Amino acid sequence: QxxxxxxxxxxxxxxxxLRLSCAASxxxxxxxxxxxxxxxxxxxxxxxxxxxxxxxxxxADSVKGRFTISTDNAKxxxxxxxxxxxxxxxxxxxxxxxxxxxxxxxxxxTQVTVSS
Numbered sequence: 001q002x003x004x005x006x007x008x009x010x011x012x013x014x015x016x017x018l019r020l021s022c023a024a025s026x027x028x029x030x031x032x033x034x035x036x037x038x039x040x041x042x043x044x045x046x047x048x049x050x051x052x053x054x055x056x057x058x059x060a061d062s063v064k065g066r067f068t069i070s071t072d073n074a075k076x077x078x079x080x081x082x083x084x085x086x087x088x089x090x091x092x093x094x095x096x097x098x099x100x101x102x103x104x105x106x107x108x109x110t111q112v113t114v115s116s
Contacts, residue, residue, distance in 0.1 A: 002026050002105045004095045009110030012085055016114070020080040022095030022107060029053070029073045032099040036069060036080045038091035038112075045094070049080060062088075085114045 003025035012018055020036065028034060035050030049069035050058045057069060068081040078095060095107035 001102050002031070002097050004097060004105055004107035006093065006095050006107040006110040009093060009112045011113045011115065013116050014086060014114055016085050017081070017083045018085065018112060020082065020093055020110060022078040024076040024097065026076065027073070028071060028076050028078065031097050034071070034078045035096045037094045037096055039094070040091040048093070051078070087114045090114050
């Protein structure tokens with residue numbers, strides 16, 4: 001298992017920016033895939049962005065061009081830079097790590113609210 005702790009959520013106005021951080025309890029350099037998911041009230045959890053150990057990146061269509069996922073291996077941290085935020089981006093954002101060595105791990109989530 002790997003423990004994941006998210007931070008950086010909050011309240012932001014439409015058009016604003018936030019950067020989410022996900023700190024892992026062990027090296028992320030060899031973890032097969034890490035990603036960000038979100039869940040809005042009454043909706044299913046959905047993938048926002050993911051990155052593999054081979055640096056393959058995937059984004060949901062709804063965030064392409066606005067969100068950027070990145071990693072800092074020295075800090076064992078994954079980031080999600082969110083720009084041009086919209087009210088429909090409001091959700092709890094979860095960090096995720098997946099690897100055959102430990103299965104799937106989730107963080108506790110961080111709330112992002114986009115509202116004027």
